[in-house]
Each structure stands twice: as structure tokens, then as C-alpha cells.
Amino acid sequence: MNKVNVSGLGITKFGTHEGETLKSLLLDACFQALKEADFPKIDAVYVGNFMSGSLGNQEILGAIVANDLSLGAIPTVKVEGACASGGIAFRQAFLMIQSGEYENVLVAGVEKMKGAPTEVITNAINAAMDNDSNEKHAGLTFPGFFGTVANRYFYETGASKKHLAYVALKNREYAIHNPIAQFTKPATMEDYMSARMITEPLGLFDCSPTSDGAAAIVLSKGENGVIVRSSGQASGTTQMQEASDLLSLPAVKESARRAYEKAGLGPEDIDVVELHDCFSMTEILSIEELGFFAKGTGFEAVEQGLTKHGGVVPVNTSGGLLSKGHPIGATGLAQIYHIVSQLRGTSCNQVEGARIGLAQNLGGTGAYSTVHIFEGVK
Amino acid sequence: MANIQVFECTGCQKQFVQRKWLCPVCKGTSFKKAEEEGAGKVFSFTRIHVTSKEYAHLAPYTVVLIDTPSGLRITGRLSEEVQINDEVKCVEQDGDAYIFEKV
Ligand SMILES: [Zn+2]
Numbered sequence: 001m002n003k004v005n006v007s008g009l010g011i012t013k014f015g016t017h018e019g020e021t022l023k024s025l026l027l028d029a030c031f032q033a034l035k036e037a038d039f040p041k042i043d044a045v046y047v048g049n050f051m052s053g054s055l056g057n058q059e060i061l062g063a064i065v066a067n068d069l070s071l072g073a074i075p076t077v078k079v080e081g082a083c084a085s086g087g088i089a090f091r092q093a094f095l096m097i098q099s100g101e102y103e104n105v106l107v108a109g110v111e112k113m114k115g116a117p118t119e120v121i122t123n124a125i126n127a128a129m130d131n132d133s134n135e136k137h138a139g140l141t142f143p144g145f146f147g148t149v150a151n152r153y154f155y156e157t158g159a160s161k162k163h164l165a166y167v168a169l170k171n172r173e174y175a176i177h178n179p180i181a182q183f184t185k186p187a188t189m190e191d192y193m194s195a196r197m198i199t200e201p202l203g204l205f206d207c208s209p210t211s212d213g214a215a216a217i218v219l220s221k222g223e224n225g226v227i228v229r230s231s232g233q234a235s236g237t238t239q240m241q242e243a244s245d246l247l248s249l250p251a252v253k254e255s256a257r258r259a260y261e262k263a264g265l266g267p268e269d270i271d272v273v274e275l276h277d278c279f280s281m282t283e284i285l286s287i288e289e290l291g292f293f294a295k296g297t298g299f300e301a302v303e304q305g306l307t308k309h310g311g312v313v314p315v316n317t318s319g320g321l322l323s324k325g326h327p328i329g330a331t332g333l334a335q336i337y338h339i340v341s342q343l344r345g346t347s348c349n350q351v352e353g354a355r356i357g358l359a360q361n362l363g364g365t366g367a368y369s370t371v372h373i374f375e376g377v378k
Numbered sequence: 379m380a381n382i383q384v385f386e387c388t389g390c391q392k393q394f395v396q397r398k399w400l401c402p403v404c405k406g407t408s409f410k411k412a413e414e415e416g417a418g419k420v421f422s423f424t425r426i427h428v429t430s431k432e433y434a435h436l437a438p439y440t441v442v443l444i445d446t447p448s449g450l451r452i453t454g455r456l457s458e459e460v461q462i463n464d465e466v467k468c469v470e471q472d473g474d475a476y477i478f479e480k481v
Contacts, residue, residue: 147424
């Protein structure tokens with residue numbers, strides 16, 4: 001099997017891009033990545049995106065990239081896996097180079113969410129749940145799933161809202177130093193506690209924002225710079241009432257198990273992590289499911305600062321989805337952008353000497369998860 | 379009190395709130411409809427303040443996960459506030475949603 005390395009990175013600022021279209025964001029990020037890779041001959045394009053159809057009445061994103069960047073008559077695909085669209089697109093590109101089908105692939109992710117009313121956005125995001133169910137008709141929202149999880153987690157472990165705050169405030173501290181982040185103003189515990197309630201016990205600071213943004217990566221056959229050590233993907237439950245353990249994310253655990261096994265590595269080998277903190281609660285569950293902390297103890301780890309620099313493993317040093325922003329289709333690739341930067345030694349909030357990094361991307365309420373492990377080989 | 383409609387595997391008698399095509403327990407493919415008493419205890423909940431347009435007129439409302447004595451776990455809605463372990467009963471079916479009240 002071929003080795004696969006990252007040969008180009010591109011990203012836009014995350015936040016509000018008034019007057020800029022989804023297409024221009026997408027092409028800006030792609031152009032940057034192609035330029036950094038020195039314009040290799042691209043064999044295929046994969047684009048991760050979730051709502052360009054429902055919010056922007058725009059599809060055929062793959063063909064637009066090939067056409068507008070003069071890539072020729074190459075095959076292109078748009079990949080949808082809710083918030084894991086980017087991670088799943090990346091995995092397809094990786095597998096195709098690993099298997100020998102392609103040598104250079106452009107992967108991109110994009111979303112344009114700003115400008116639509118909150119109710120419209122909430123409705124579009126709810127497409128990431130099983131809507132043909134009594135659960136959806138009860139009025140459960142996407143954030144509501146993680147609110148229900150948080151209340152049970154509190155009940156079983158003794159955790160409380162301040163533990164969610166530790167996650168949100170940590171990610172905000174990191175975002176302050178990230179030039180592409182959406183939220184770069186410092187926030188205090190008082191700001192956190194007084195924020196408006198979204199779905200109890202989750203308030204505004206516990207929920208990732210709506211964002212515009214794009215990210216792109218060129219993957220190539222080779223073993224220079226940063227290589228992809230492994231890719232894991234799994235599916236999980238699509239309804240809350242069918243979860244056998246509400247306090248677990250089986251897709252995260254299984255995708256990690258597969259990626260660790262293929263890389264011949266374990267959680268103890270990982271120097272830096274980007275994981276899917278769509279909600280503060282999700283970060284606590286995911287540090288448990290990725291094997292960094294025992295089940296039911298993630299809240300103590302965040303209280304003790306074990307997920308910051310100098311702890312067990314720094315988590316979401318980009319600011320995470322919570323503060324860097326969450327343009328849904330771009331998120332999985334933005335996580336990888338940040339991990340690759342960490343392994344190149346060029347990142348904001350640089351983790352000194354980081355050699356192995358992990359990126360985990362979640363879709364739906366645990367319906368999809370991808371885990372990719374990277375190594376800086378210089 | 380209103381009942382909950384369930385799908386019961388004719389092979390292993392496991393009950394499901396949602397229709398199944400293949401039983402995850404015994405791999406059986408035959409199911410029959412049955413009714414279960416709509417009562418139980420709150421396993422967890424969230425009180426929703428921000429929601430989509432179609433439910434905005436109900437907000438704030440509570441979505442509950444309920445465990446019934448027969449071993450089902452069902453998602454439903456209440457207008458009032460609840461705590462974990464509160465006893466609730468199903469009072470009506472509103473379209474495809476089960477509406478509960480505190481006992
Ligand atoms: Zn059965």
C-alpha cells in the first residue's frame with residue numbers, strides 16, 4: 001500500500017463572510033492548498049459539505065472546483081455525513097491514494113451558514129437526526145440531544161455545569177491566539193454562567209456557533225513532511241431512545257479503535273488532539289471514548305487542566321468548534337489543517353516537539369465518526 | 379392515560395418503539411404491533427428554549443427520555459419541568475409525538 005502525505009493546506013477565516021459566496025470561500029481555500037503543493041496534477045476532488053443545497057440552493061460543488069480551478073475532466077464527488085462530511089471526504093481521498101488509484105487528490109470542505117434566520121438554521125441542522133421518528137416529533141433538537149446527555153452525565157458522575165465551563169473557557173483561551181478563529185475575545189466564568197440558555201443545561205457558550213468558512217488539503221503519494229498514519233471510520237446510533245448507553249459515543253470509540261490498530265499506536269502515543277466539540281459535553285465524552293481518560297472521569301480531567309499544554313494531552317489547541325467556529329462541511333478538514341500545522345511546528349498554540357497527532361470528526365448525534373492519525377516525519 | 383404503540387419481534391419478543399426490518403437481538407424478520415402502557419420514570423431530560431420554527435410556539439418545553447416498566451426507552455415531550463426519576467404518564471399522542479405529564 002502507498003504511503004500518503006499532506007502536500008498542501010488552505011483555509012479561510014471562520015466567522016461571518018458577508019458578501020462572499022460559498023463558491024468563493026471554497027475556491028479560495030482550494031487555491032491556497034494547490035499553491036502550497038506547487039500545483040501538482042490533481043487526479044480527483046472530494047468536497048465535504050452538509051447544507052449548500054438546503055441553505056444556498058447550490059450543489060455540484062465537486063464539478064465547480066474542477067472547472068473553476070482548471071483541473072481538467074477529472075472525477076469529483078461531494079460527500080455528505082452531517083458534521084463529519086469533511087472527515088469522511090478526507091478518508092475517501094486517503095484510501096484512493098493508499099490503494100494506488102490516484103497520486104494527488106484535492107479534498108475540501110465548505111459551509112455558508114450566516115445570514116439565514118436561527119429557526120431556519122436549526123431546522124436545516126436537524127436534518128442530521130432521524131426525522132422519521134417519534135423522537136423528532138417530540139421536538140427534540142440537535143443540541144437537545146447533548147443537553148439530555150449532559151443531565152444524565154451530571155446525575156451519574158457528580159459533574160456540574162462548571163465542568164462544561166472548563167471546556168468552553170479552555171477552547172476560548174486557545175482561540176484567542178488562532179488568527180482564523182471566529183471568537184477571539186477573552187471570556188470569563190461569569191460571562192459563561194450568565195449566558196442565555198439554549199437547551200438545559202447547555203447555554204450559549206456550550207454550543208458551537210454557526211459559521212462561514214472553508215478548508216482544503218492536497219494529499220499526495222509519498223512520505224515527506226506529515227504523513228497520514230491511519231484512517232478509521234464507524235457509524236453509531238441515530239436516535240437517542242435507541243442508545244444502549246446514553247453516556248457513550250460508540251462511533252467515536254470504534255473509529256478510534258480502528259485507527260489506533262491500523263497505526264499500531266495507542267492513546268499514550270498521541271501528542272496533540274483536535275476532537276469534535278460541537279458541544280462542551282461532547283468534548284468530555286470524546287476524551288473518554290478516545291481512550292485518554294477512563295469512562296466517567298473526563299470531567300475531572302478538564303477540571304485538573306489535563307487537556308491543556310503540560311497536561312496529559314492538549315485538546316483543541318485551535319480553539320475547537322466552540323471558539324474557532326463550525327462551518328459544518330469544513331470542520332473535519334480544519335481540524336486536520338491544525339494538526340498538520342502542529343506536526344510541522346508552525347501552529348498557533350504550538351505543542352513543543354509534537355510528532356503524532358489525532359483528529360476526530362463527529363457527524364449527527366453520534367451517527368458518524370472518523371479518526372485520522374498523523375505523523376511528522378520531516 | 380394513552381398507550382404506546384410498539385413493534386414486537388415474534389422470535390424473541392423484544393419490543394421496539396420504532397419499526398424494525400431485522401431484529402438486532404435474534405435477527406428475526408417478523409414483527410407484530412402491540413400496545414404498552416404509557417407510563418414510566420424519567421431517565422434524562424432537557425428543557426429546550428431555542429428550537430426550530432415548527433416547535434417555536436411550544437418553547438420552552440421539556441424533552442424526556444422515559445424508561446417504562448416493560449423495559450422500553452421512549453422519547454417524549456412535557457410542557458412542565460421534570461427531574462431524573464420523576465414518575466410520568468403518557469396523556470396523548472400528538473401526531474407522531476408522545477405527550478407526557480408528571481404523575
Ligand atoms: Zn428478535
